[in-house]
Amino acid sequence: MVKYGVIVVAVLLLGGCSGKQGSTESEQEDREAKAQMQGVWVDAETEDVAFRVEGDTIFYADSTSMPAYFRIISDSLMLASGTRYGIERHSENLFWFKNQNGDLIKLRKAEEADSVVEFVHDKPAVMTYTQQVKRDSVVMYNGERYHWYVAINPTRYKVVLRTYNDDGMEVENVYYDNIMHISVFNGARQLYSSDFRKQQYSGLVPPKFLEEAVLSDMEYSKADAQGLHFIATLCVPDGASCYQAETVISYKGEVTKELIEY
Secondary structure, three states: OHHHHHHHHHHHHHHHHHHHHHHHHHOOOOHHHHHHHOEEEEEOOOOOEEEEEEOOEEEEOOOOEOOEEEEEEOOEEEEOOOOEEEEEEEOOOEEEEEOOOOOEEEEEEOOOHHHHHHHOOOOOOOEOOOOOEEEEEEEEEOOEEEEEEEEEEEEEEEEEEEEEOOOOOEEEEEEEEEEEEEEEEEOOEEEEEEEEOHHHHOOOOOHHHHHHOEEEEEEEEEEOOOOEEEEEEEEOOOOOOEEEEEEEEOOOOOEEEEEEEO
């Protein structure tokens, strides 16, 4: 009885190992298919350049899109993000796949050397402020003179936004965030001076939106009994969605923030 039990356990162990090996093999990369992907690919109908493949990286014609690492596994093109596209047909010169909407995208490999000109940018162009922007003005309230300053300071803090290009492929566009500086003076006396980052509005803006948003602007609004009002605008680049938050600097140098518009 003991020997029989040992044999059963051994068979089960072998069966388990066999199953794991099968799973690993099914996820192995098709290197021959990847080799066929090398080169520039264009839309078979419009002749618009879609992307260039070099090694294990896809470079898009859109200068704002980041290069993407990819693999070909089990008749699917898989990006590093985990997004898969089912391959319908693939040869040395043809590549047909289904995008995220289920549309069939038909590409062919470009023969014209001129197509490579589309990819002189291996690093994506970043849409952002390129230099500091300063604003200031003098306002009167209750017989007192106040001088405010706003400076929009570009940074190197990247904001990566996942979106889809014309072929329905997921791409990552990169932008740089900004830091806003506000200073308020009452005559020669400084009431307030500090930087504002988008993270300081985390209690007002949903976390997912804030992750993809850029602190794009800070504008003076008005002066009243509460203090000097400034409007911070947080937007997802290239999107229609923005949040606006009112930032109030009191005459004692205290700060309050409130969401006013979406």
